[in-house]
Structure formats: C-alpha cells, structure tokens
Amino acid sequence: MENKNVLWEKHRLYLPEMRKRAIHRCKNCIFFVAIKGKEETRHGCIVHIKAYGQLEKRIPAILPIMDIIKYVGLEGLGECLKHGNPEAQSCGRFKLKV
C-alpha cells in the first residue's frame, strides 16, 4: 500500500533526544576511550563500568586494560570492546565529548 500523503512524508518530527542520537557517533562520546593493552591499543566503550558510567570518576582518554579488568573482569572487558567502532551510531547513554 502506497502512502499518498505528501504532507505527512515531508514533515518528519524528531524528538531532541532522537536527533542527538541520529547525528552523533561513538567517537564523539566521552565514554569512548582508548584501551591500552600490553601490545596493542584498541577502542571501546566504558559506560557499563559503574564508576565511569555514573561519572563518579574522571574519564581518561586512555585507560589501561588492567583497570578495566579490575573493575569488571574479562567478561566486562569483552563488553567494552564490543562497542569499539568509532563510526557506530550513538546509543541512549551518549554524552558529547568536550
């Protein structure tokens, strides 16, 4: 079924939160950090680490891998690295880097 209502199609409404989500990428988010291991540095999201996610601790640009393991273990580290694509569309926890 084709929608012939041109007025409807041309006027899309975006809630402010949705617009923010649509235009930003993970690389613009404060929770997106470099995770430094022994041999390589990868990127990931640390929003699930309580101390950082609730902004109780200052978020560094580079975080040693051992700090993440200390907070959330290897499973948590895997979760952080899962969100390592800088071009991924931002999620609901997005906070703009300043």
Ligand code: SF4
């Ligand atoms: S936008 Fe979401 S998934 Fe991406 S870095 Fe920020 S908190 Fe993590």
